Amino acid sequence: DTAVSQTPKYLVTQMGNDKSIKCEQNLGHDTMYWYKQDSKKFLKIMFSYNNKELIINETVPNRFSPKSPDKAHLNLHINSLELGDSAVYFCASSQPTGAPLYEQYFGPGTRLTVT
Amino acid sequence: QKEVEQDPGPLSVPEGAIVSLNCTYSNSAFQYFMWYRQYSRKGPELLMYTYSSGNKEDGRFTAQVDKSSKYISLFIRDSQPSDSATYLCAMSAQGAQKLVFGQGTRLTINP
Numbered sequence: 665d666t667a668v669s670q671t672p673k674y675l676v677t678q679m680g681n682d683k684s685i686k687c688e689q690n691l692g693h694d695t696m697y698w699y700k701q702d703s704k705k706f707l708k709i710m711f712s713y714n715n716k717e718l719i720i721n722e723t724v725p726n727r728f729s730p731k732s733p734d735k736a737h738l739n740l741h742i743n744s745l746e747l748g749d750s751a752v753y754f755c756a757s758s759q760p761t762g763a764p765l766y767e768q769y770f771g772p773g774t775r776l777t778v779t
Numbered sequence: 780q781k782e783v784e785q786d787p788g789p790l791s792v793p794e795g796a797i798v799s800l801n802c803t804y805s806n807s808a809f810q811y812f813m814w815y816r817q818y819s820r821k822g823p824e825l826l827m828y829t830y831s832s833g834n835k836e837d838g839r840f841t842a843q844v845d846k847s848s849k850y851i852s853l854f855i856r857d858s859q860p861s862d863s864a865t866y867l868c869a870m871s872a873q874g875a876q877k878l879v880f881g882q883g884t885r886l887t888i889n890p
Contacts, residue, residue: 668822697877704787705865705883707823712877719876754822766811766830766871768878770822 667691668771670755676777677745685740685774687755695719696738697768698730699754707754713738742776750778782806785868785881794890798855802868802881805849809870809879812844814853817865817883826866827853858888 668689677683689696697720698710712720713732727743738755755771785802792798800814811830815823829835832846841854851870855862868881 695876705817705867705885707867707880707883709877714876756822766813766828766878767825770824772822773820 668755668757668769670753670771670774672774673772674775674777676779678779679745679747681745682741682743683745683776684742685753685755685776687738687740687771689736689755689757689769689771691757691769693757693759693769694735695758696732696735697756697758698738698740699756699770701752701754701773703751711738711740745776745778747778750776752776780805781882782879783868783870783881786884787882789885789887791887791889792858794858794860794888796858796888798858798862798886798888800853800855800866800868800884800886802851803849804851804870804879806870806872806879807846807849808872810873811871811875812842812851813869813871813878814840814842815867815869815880817867819864823867860888860890863887 695714697712701707710724711730716732729741732738752773756768758768783804813828814826816826817823827842832844835842839856843852865883865885867883869878
């Protein structure tokens with residue numbers, strides 16, 4: 665029973681295109697995240713949503729737009745894709761607000777390649 | 780300067796060896812210290828966490844935190860080929876809304 669799922673798993677596209685990645689969690693968590701992991705494995709937070717409300721936006725180009733239709737879903741739309749956007753994008757969720765933040769549950773990742 | 784520094788390796792050791800992985804950090808507000816393990820082509824998963832200073836042991840794994848030196852370690856005893864993965868340290872402050880990750884150390888245990 666998958667806890668955090670992402671689709672698609674792989675995405676190959678050309679520069680200038682627009683693409684979306686979807687994420688769903690069935691853990692009942694309030695908070696969801698998008699991370700970008702570059703080729704050197706550095707995991708950097710991009711956005712965080714708590715109960716559909718944006719709470720973290722980490723200096724990400726506005727070509728990236730997250731959307732949370734409900735607290736179990738967090739999608740990421742990317743406009744005008746650039747070569748530098750090639751990376752693995754991870755969705756994650758964590759336990760309810762107010763609890764100590766130490767555990768996040770990650771999805772399997774979406775490997776985005778921009779050519 | 781990054782808030783959390785971790786030697787990216789790669790680190791390659793023979794099976795059965797003791798492995799030491801380390802991170803340093805600069806933010807004295809960090810209270811929760813975590814180690815995540817990431818297998819190839821998978822998402823990271825929590826291995827261990829420690830609150831404030833001290834040691835924590837779980838089977839072959841021991842996590843140590845030295846807040847005075849702003850230094851954390853993960854020791855793996857009797858390392859196994861199945862331990863081959865990237866290990867990421869992560870930290871958060873009390874009431875924090877995000878984790879801050881180190882770069883990750885790629886570890887290979889050779890049979």
